[in-house]
Amino acid sequence: MTKVITYGTYDLLHYGHIKLLERAKALGDYLIVGVTADDFDRKRGKLNVQQTLIERIEAVRATGLADEIIVEEYEGQKIDDIKRFEVDIFTVGSDWVGQFDYLNEFCKVVYLERTQGVSSTELRSRQHEIRIGLVGESRVINKFAHESQYINGIRIVGVCTKAPENLNAALLKLPLVTASYPELLEHVDAVYILSHPSKHYRHIKAALEKKIHVLYESPMALSLAHCKELQTLSRTQDCVLSEGIKTAYSIAYNRLILLAKSGKIGDILSVEAVCTSLQDIDYSDSKSLEHTWNSMTAWAPTALLPVFQLLGTQYTSKQIISKIGNEEMRFDKFSRLHFIYPTATASVLVGKGIKSEGHLIISGTKGYIYVPAPWWKTEYFELRYENPQENRRYFYQLDGEGIRYEILAFARAIDKKQHHNIASNISEGIVQIMEAFVQRKDCLSLDN
Ligand code: CTP
16 A cells, blocks of 8 residues: 655645545555644744644545545654655645655655645635834834734835835835824724834724724823724724734743743742833933823833733732933833732833833742843743742744734734733723823932
8 A cells, every 4th residue: 555645734725635645546546635733833933723623623624535534733844744654655736846855764755736825824814904004213113014014914105104215115115104093094904003102002992993903002092081982993993903923922921921820830920020221312312302202101111021921910019110311201221120919929111211121020939930131032941939949931932023014913903803812901000000100109319
């Protein structure tokens, strides 16, 4: 009996897949089909596979061509499978020519001509494309546009900015580059808002009123009343309102939060998060500070995320200690935030005029989680105990600093009309801190 094996994702199973499976089957007597697991696809950079593993397996099964279906979960598995199932022929489409020649050592390798004119990528992008507009002056907009290329089903169609000099060549070539926000809103289904935080409320409101979905770089607004108004508006307009904190979308970060919550380090007693990035800022130039994010808005949403996700937002008291660089603009060189909860404490340090070790430490009654700097681009963390032999290390690949996953989650939320990742009480908690800072409530300023 000749055994044949082939692998694929088989997302939105199409004619090209069926043709391939038919020819693979014809190469022998018994066909094994390996369907890639979701995690494995993500590692290979196939981010927005639309169907779940179960759905994809069912689709392959329904063709009636596979005698056996297996799941491909790790790199190098093909060799294991070929040996285990005593496979005679390995085959894939001609888009892979040469890439599996190394398997010749274990069985015969056959590349079959790929069917022209059809692919899962193309089918995915045909499903109602979301037109996205970008808003803001920061260069991060270029990064966002770059990362969005990895996601099918969305297209950046325009930018609204007062600083076109910060746009790269690709963005300058877009059909719409304008200083008029209403004009941008006429041409899009969704916006990514990276304007100065003082404009977020106005920009988000205008978008939602036109039933345009919003992904905003946190914070949502600078007052709780504005935040609640926007949340209500997003519900009545049936629009997605997504908090953009890229760390929240990193796999490693999510895993460490789950581990902490599942009691691996006992009861959580303390969270300590530091986020700093030294920048050359002229604190006497109020005009230029108008466009610059202060330390609080630039970093506190990220630093507060693990605090609020682990300890909640119902702290009994807080204190914000800042060194203010420009009083009129409420621009802090750095701020330290202390939170007291009934059974725990938290401390956060954020700054653009200070340099420190950007780590995250979550301490519990049995051990602690340590995430080295820069923890907000988390790929790696450790679980540490009194007895070092019990320590564990975790590594999860992070592509595109998390921005890619953030865009993907946003696109999915729009598609499935579902809200996601960051709970609304956390968005509110972040805005409350911004409001306290602006109103100097529970705040203390150090001398300059
Ligand atoms: N295949 C094919 N002809 C096509 C598309 C796919 O012969 N038009 C083959 C591939 O070469 C592979 C198998 O079908 O051997 C599974 O491919 P998969 O990667 O799941 O499908 P694609 O449509 O290529 O998916 P994507 O666009 O996401 O790369």
